[in-house]
Amino acid sequence: MAETAKIPQSASGTERVPTVIADDVHIVYRVHGGSGGKGSATAALSRILRGDKGESRGVRKVHAVRGVSFTAYRGEAIGLIGTNGSGKSTLLRAIAGLLPTESGRVYTDGQPSLLGVNAALMGDLTGERNVILGGLAMGMSREEVRERYQDIVDFSGINEKGDFITLPMRTYSSGMGARLRFAIAAAKDHDVLMIDEALATGDRKFQIRSEERIRELRKEAGTVFLVSHSNASIRDTCDRTLWLEKGELLMDGPTDEVLRAYEKETGR
Numbered sequence: 001m002a003e004t005a006k007i008p009q010s011a012s013g014t015e016r017v018p019t020v021i022a023d024d025v026h027i028v029y030r031v032h033g034g035s036g037g038k039g040s041a042t043a044a045l046s047r048i049l050r051g052d053k054g055e056s057r058g059v060r061k062v063h064a065v066r067g068v069s070f071t072a073y074r075g076e077a078i079g080l081i082g083t084n085g086s087g088k089s090t091l092l093r094a095i096a097g098l099l100p101t102e103s104g105r106v107y108t109d110g111q112p113s114l115l116g117v118n119a120a121l122m123g124d125l126t127g128e129r130n131v132i133l134g135g136l137a138m139g140m141s142r143e144e145v146r147e148r149y150q151d152i153v154d155f156s157g158i159n160e161k162g163d164f165i166t167l168p169m170r171t172y173s174s175g176m177g178a179r180l181r182f183a184i185a186a187a188k189d190h191d192v193l194m195i196d197e198a199l200a201t202g203d204r205k206f207q208i209r210s211e212e213r214i215r216e217l218r219k220e221a222g223t224v225f226l227v228s229h230s231n232a233s234i235r236d237t238c239d240r241t242l243w244l245e246k247g248e249l250l251m252d253g254p255t256d257e258v259l260r261a262y263e264k265e266t267g268r
């Protein structure tokens with residue numbers, strides 16, 4: 001489970017300040033009814049009637065993150081790369097405290113915010129209401145939300161082609177939804193901001209705006225994690241990159257070096 005640890009500030013101000021420490025983190029999902037027939041309602045009912053405890057029968061384990069350790073520092077933008085299913089989203093969810101660790105620990109300075117493509121906004125409400133809800137959910141006051149409302153809408157670019165902000169969010173394209181979610185999350189300064197694929201969905205103009213905002217967030221002393229399948233986004237935004245494969249940390253180093261090795265291995 002993620003914990004908040006008080007990490008002392010450096011006296012000189014030049015020392016690197018850690019914001020996230022992952023110490024030998026293992027994460028295991030338990031999938032109920034994962035194999036043939038065992039997942040049906042009648043099978044579950046007969047198990048209950050037999051009094052099975054469930055852990056051994058019909059429960060499959062997926063060991064998604066295997067012994068990952070690293071330390072992230074204030075001011076860093078860190079890319080997370082790896083092929084599909086390598087454990088990137090799982091690791092971010094654990095850092096955000098949304099998933100328990102099987103063993104090992106995550107220490108964080110402050111509350112990390114995870115901005116995923118599935119960030120919980122309400123499809124039936126208008127973009128306008130979602131900006132307000134999202135702002136309040138991130139801990140802004142009503143006054144702060146009111147002050148930043150126009151900036152958020154302008155940043156998202158939602159209204160560039162008409163008055164879309166007053167339409168329900170379910171009517172937005174996936175790119176429009178992702179832009180609004182990013183604009184809401186980026187309106188606040190975060191200690192640790194984690195972005196899961198959000199940039200890949202916006203168009204080029206929006207990507208450039210987001211990359212600028214990520215650079216600003218870094219200057220404001222936060223740490224940014226970015227999961228992306230776009231090597232160009234990682235290259236433009238991150239100076240350090242972690243490469244995960246089958247849940248293990250294969251490489252951790254300067255972005256150029258890690259991407260070169262990744263591109264050689266995967267051919268892209």
Ligand SMILES: Nc1ncnc2c1ncn2[C@@H]1O[C@H](COP(=O)(O)OP(=O)(O)OP(=O)(O)O)[C@@H](O)[C@H]1O
Nearest residue numbers: 029031062064082083084085086087088089090091
């Ligand atoms: N809710 C879940 N229940 C069970 N297994 C899961 C769950 N979410 C992910 N997994 C498994 O955990 C492993 C890592 O998945 P994860 O989504 O973290 O990978 P990823 O690197 O983010 O992938 P992608 O690049 O495709 O988004 C995969 O084997 C996946 O099947």
